[in-house]
Amino acid sequence: MRRSLTLVLLAGVLLAIVPYLGLPAFYESVLYLIFHWVALATSWNILSGYSGYFSFGHGAFYGIGMYTTATLTSQFDVPFLWTLPVAAAFAALFGIVLGAVSFRVKAVRGELFALLTLAATFVVATIVLNVPLIDGGQGVYLSAVPMPDFGPSPSGTFYLLALGAAVGTLVIALLIYYARFGTGLFAIHDDEDVAEVLGVPTFKYKVAAFGLSCALAGVVGGIQAMFVSYVTTGDVFTVAMPLTVVLMSVLGGTRHWLGPAVGALVITLLLYSFTAGDSAVIGKVAMGVILIVVILFMPEGILGQALKRFGRKPQDRAARASKSQDRAGQASKSRDHAAQASLPPSAINQQLEAAEAGTDSVPASPRPEDAAVGLADAAPAAPGRRAAASGSSEVLLVAKDVAKSFRGVRALKGVNLSVYRGEILGLLGPNGSGKSTFINVVSGHFPATAGSIVFKGNELVGKDAHLVARCGISRTYQIPRPFAHLSVLENVALPAMFGGQLTERRQAEEDAWQWLEFTGLAGRAHALPDDLNLHQRKFLEFARALAAKPELLMLDEVLSGLTPSEIDEAVALIHRIREQGTTILFVEHVMRAVMALCDRIVVFDQGLVLAEGEPQHVMSRPEVVSAYLGKPIEDEHAANVSGVHAHA
Amino acid sequence: MTLPSSTLLAQSILAGIFTGALYGLLGLGLSLSWGMLRQINLAHFALAFLGAYLTYQLASYGGVDPMLTLLMIVPLFFVFGIAVHWVLSHFKVTPFNSLLITFGLTIIIEAVLQWIWTADYRRLESSYAEHRYRVGELFLPLPELITLGLSVGIAVAAWLVLKRSDIGKALRAAAEDAPIAAAFGINQRALALLLSGLNAALAGIAGVCIALSYTLAPSQIYTWIGVVFAAVMLGGLGRPMGPLIAGCIIGVSEAVTMAVASPSLAPLVSFSLLILVLLVRPGRA
Numbered sequence: 001m002r003r004s005l006t007l008v009l010l011a012g013v014l015l016a017i018v019p020y021l022g023l024p025a026f027y028e029s030v031l032y033l034i035f036h037w038v039a040l041a042t043s044w045n046i047l048s049g050y051s052g053y054f055s056f057g058h059g060a061f062y063g064i065g066m067y068t069t070a071t072l073t074s075q076f077d078v079p080f081l082w083t084l085p086v087a088a089a090f091a092a093l094f095g096i097v098l099g100a101v102s103f104r105v106k107a108v109r110g111e112l113f114a115l116l117t118l119a120a121t122f123v124v125a126t127i128v129l130n131v132p133l134i135d136g137g138q139g140v141y142l143s144a145v146p147m148p149d150f151g152p153s154p155s156g157t158f159y160l161l162a163l164g165a166a167v168g169t170l171v172i173a174l175l176i177y178y179a180r181f182g183t184g185l186f187a188i189h190d191d192e193d194v195a196e197v198l199g200v201p202t203f204k205y206k207v208a209a210f211g212l213s214c215a216l217a218g219v220v221g222g223i224q225a226m227f228v229s230y231v232t233t234g235d236v237f238t239v240a241m242p243l244t245v246v247l248m249s250v251l252g253g254t255r256h257w258l259g260p261a262v263g264a265l266v267i268t269l270l271l272y273s274f275t276a277g278d279s280a281v282i283g284k285v286a287m288g289v290i291l292i293v294v295i296l297f298m299p300e301g302i303l304g305q306a307l308k309r310f311g312r313k314p315q316d317r318a319a320r321a322s323k324s325q326d327r328a329g330q331a332s333k334s335r336d337h338a339a340q341a342s343l344p345p346s347a348i349n350q351q352l353e354a355a356e357a358g359t360d361s362v363p364a365s366p367r368p369e370d371a372a373v374g375l376a377d378a379a380p381a382a383p384g385r386r387a388a389a390s391g392s393s394e395v396l397l398v399a400k401d402v403a404k405s406f407r408g409v410r411a412l413k414g415v416n417l418s419v420y421r422g423e424i425l426g427l428l429g430p431n432g433s434g435k436s437t438f439i440n441v442v443s444g445h446f447p448a449t450a451g452s453i454v455f456k457g458n459e460l461v462g463k464d465a466h467l468v469a470r471c472g473i474s475r476t477y478q479i480p481r482p483f484a485h486l487s488v489l490e491n492v493a494l495p496a497m498f499g500g501q502l503t504e505r506r507q508a509e510e511d512a513w514q515w516l517e518f519t520g521l522a523g524r525a526h527a528l529p530d531d532l533n534l535h536q537r538k539f540l541e542f543a544r545a546l547a548a549k550p551e552l553l554m555l556d557e558v559l560s561g562l563t564p565s566e567i568d569e570a571v572a573l574i575h576r577i578r579e580q581g582t583t584i585l586f587v588e589h590v591m592r593a594v595m596a597l598c599d600r601i602v603v604f605d606q607g608l609v610l611a612e613g614e615p616q617h618v619m620s621r622p623e624v625v626s627a628y629l630g631k632p633i634e635d636e637h638a639a640n641v642s643g644v645h646a647h648a
Numbered sequence: 649m650t651l652p653s654s655t656l657l658a659q660s661i662l663a664g665i666f667t668g669a670l671y672g673l674l675g676l677g678l679s680l681s682w683g684m685l686r687q688i689n690l691a692h693f694a695l696a697f698l699g700a701y702l703t704y705q706l707a708s709y710g711g712v713d714p715m716l717t718l719l720m721i722v723p724l725f726f727v728f729g730i731a732v733h734w735v736l737s738h739f740k741v742t743p744f745n746s747l748l749i750t751f752g753l754t755i756i757i758e759a760v761l762q763w764i765w766t767a768d769y770r771r772l773e774s775s776y777a778e779h780r781y782r783v784g785e786l787f788l789p790l791p792e793l794i795t796l797g798l799s800v801g802i803a804v805a806a807w808l809v810l811k812r813s814d815i816g817k818a819l820r821a822a823a824e825d826a827p828i829a830a831a832f833g834i835n836q837r838a839l840a841l842l843l844s845g846l847n848a849a850l851a852g853i854a855g856v857c858i859a860l861s862y863t864l865a866p867s868q869i870y871t872w873i874g875v876v877f878a879a880v881m882l883g884g885l886g887r888p889m890g891p892l893i894a895g896c897i898i899g900v901s902e903a904v905t906m907a908v909a910s911p912s913l914a915p916l917v918s919f920s921l922l923i924l925v926l927l928v929r930p931g932r933a
Binding site: 054101102105110111112114115116118119120121122123125126127129130137238239240243246247250281282284285287288289290291292295296299 | 682688735739741743744745747748749751752753754755756758759760762763870873874877878881910912913914915916919920922923926927
């Protein structure tokens with residue numbers, strides 16, 4: 001990142017010398033156009049490329065900037081340079097208001113957002129056209145407005161202004177790209193709901209990115225107003241302008257900070273060379289053909305494609321990974337043996353609690369080695385399992401009368417339950433009984449209709465999902481929902497950057513390696529989630545949920561679809577997770593795993609808690625059996641429930 | 649702001665309905681391809697103008713009756729629509745990229761129009777424009793009546809086909825979930841090709857109507873995009889009667905705004921309406 005930043009600034013300084021070389025003004029005007037489009041396309045990309053919310057309203061913000069400068073200079077005699085920050089402010093204000101309204105509506109995504117912003121352009125244009133102070137239908141002449149003369153010539157001054165705008169925009173785009181902000185935006189691009197649940201403040205980020213993008217467009221507009229010196233609504237608020245910006249960004253590649261600049265350079269040069277050659281029609285056709293060919297054959301854009309082919313592969317890290325994976329593999333093998341051979345997990349849990357009591361707090365360490373050490377110590381003290389299970393009487397989470405309705409369907413009708421610190425609580429019940437809904441409500445994925453959920457003294461109902469994540473709750477999804485465009489490593493690093501911990505990127509990636517080793521995915525760290533099989537994707541869900549270092553981990557049917565041996569692996573993994581002091585809420589249909597893992601279970605039926613208590617005890621109660629299997633079979637039910645997959 | 653006379657008001661409402669019928673006709677193909685094929689076909693507008701220019705050429709220089717040009721335009725555009733869809737489906741293009749690709753197509757068609765017919769304004773002089781009927785104090789020009797008739801007729805036909813016929817049911821099933829529909833024996837690919845061919849033909853028909861009532865220029869392609877998209881969204885994607893009804897609402901509200909306030913305020917009404925609908929009932933899409 002340092003290097004890129006230095007390069008951009010260096011290029012800026014070098015290009016700033018051009019007007020002093022005494023070249024013909026022609027070069028300055030071509031370069032002005034290039035900088036103009038680079039700044040516009042890059043500013044558009046900050047919201048639209050990074051987060052995937054394609055705005056077709058860039059013309060509106062650019063136009064607001066133009067008219068702000070035009071009105072202030074011509075009507076109020078404000079010096080030109082002073083109008084630029086005002087132009088930025090007005091454009092940003094409009095963007096923030098538009099964003100704050102439209103991002104509140106969850107369904108306004110993708111095409112609808114594009115259309116909404118396009119419509120906003122026409123509304124702004126109509127208002128501008130009809131307000132005499134701003135335009136009033138006549139257009140605004142700026143030829144009489146004095147121009148600052150810090151450049152060697154008037155065209156040189158414009159050149160320097162546009163260069164400044166382009167470099168400034170690129171630097172901002174670059175800084176965001178490498179910052180936590182950028183990571184959050186890319187996560188929003190891939191799966192906004194999951195990003196929010198992992199702790200990304202999606203609403204805030206979208207509005208901020210939109211405001212920034214608009215402000216930059218406003219500045220470029222202000223400069224352009226002065227450059228063209230005659231502003232009309234017909235020329236400013238067009239459909240073609242945002243479409244051109246989209247075209248440039250997509251052509252260059254929207255997933256990289258430099259992509260739009262590359263696209264802008266190519267398109268501007270192309271158009272210019274054709275208009276200069278007096279064959280504008282051919283230029284247009286070429287532009288259309290290029291757009292079509294690029295989208296069909298290189299959907300990642302010119303730069304995206306080039307980076308894929310020639311970019312430096314993270315080999316060094318991969319090598320390191322496989323080496324350390326070997327190490328971890330050995331460690332984890334021995335650990336598994338220990339865990340499965342003689343050690344009931346609750347004993348370790350107890351041990352950990354004892355340690356906690358002694359040292360005030362044991363940080364949930366990502367290092368499996370530490371856990372292994374703890375394990376060895378705990379080995380002798382391992383008697384009664386259930387006794388230790390609810391050994392902790394500290395309540396971590398209390399749900400009171402939690403209800404959730406989807407229009408007419410009442411999925412939860414008033415659930416009351418408590419989760420104790422350190423336990424594995426199984427949530428059971430037939431399909432449709434409300435288990436997954438409960439997890440969705442606790443994690444903030446769905447807002448609760450009524451009731452209260454208190455976690456460590458904090459009320460969760462009514463909180464945005466990312467705030468719930470910050471409290472120390474994380475979850476997995478029943479159907480894995482990884483961020484498709486982020487590598488496995490980045491997927492796992494993200495929750496550490498946004499969850500309860502808010503660690504820096506470098507540290508987060510460092511930790512992510514530990515979690516990948518923990519779940520056996522280190523060898524695939526640089527793969528994309530699409531290249532993983534189901535088993536690995538489920539473990540990626542695990543790793544991602546763990547990376548947030550949650551106090552409460554909610555697992556939503558993590559075992560479904562896995563083979564028996566994969567289930568064994570997962571069960572061992574869950575044991576290991578709990579060994580680190582994490583409390584687990586576990587929704588599962590695979591009874592073998594439930595019986596092996598859970599200290600306590602709660603059975604849901606039709607949106608209510610049907611039964612609660614120790615697994616063996618609860619599963620033999622007649623109402624539970626009948627909820628699962630229909631009518632109880634005389635005398636056999638007790639035997640039946642213990643070892644059977646109870647898919648209702 | 650004085651209230652206009654009732655005659656003027658009635659005439660503007662009528663004018664709004666006529667414009668709305670054209671919005672509806674243009675929007676129908678767009679809505680069907682967006683709603684049922686998940687393709688946002690920006691080239692629909694360019695295609696309509698290509699049709700309009702062809703009609704202009706054949707009628708002005710070939711002496712062909714403008715309505716007869718349909719016989720050539722409809723099959724020609726049908727084939728063109730199939731070709732475009734074949735490319736889009738071959739590359740499994742996402743809805744958003746379909747928008748960008750058809751934008752590329754729009755640029756190319758616009759350039760071709762500009763190359764052949766120049767950027768100057770063109771107007772079709774035909775006998776149709778001279779016919780106008782008088783009902784009470786209201787004037788009903790023939791070209792607009794033809795547009796209204798075609799628009800209503802085609803929308804009703806499309807509605808009936810989708811609602812009642814087996815092909816229509818198969819189309820709706822394929823729109824809902826293409827792989828599942830295919831698993832139940834629906835030839836989804838053939839249906840999609842058929843539908844996109846018909847959509848392109850619809851653009852051609854709308855083009856003939858544009859040629860009958862409007863002045864043509866290549867840059868005009870873009871002036872229709874916003875308002876027709878508004879009609880499509882207001883009408884609900886994939887609903888055949890939607891664009892017509894929404895188009896008429898927009899057309900009338902625009903025409904009344906023009907009569908009561910100022911012509912330059914007209915877009916404010918339709919686009920504020922669209923923004924409101926998007927924010928309040930985004931589920932329609």
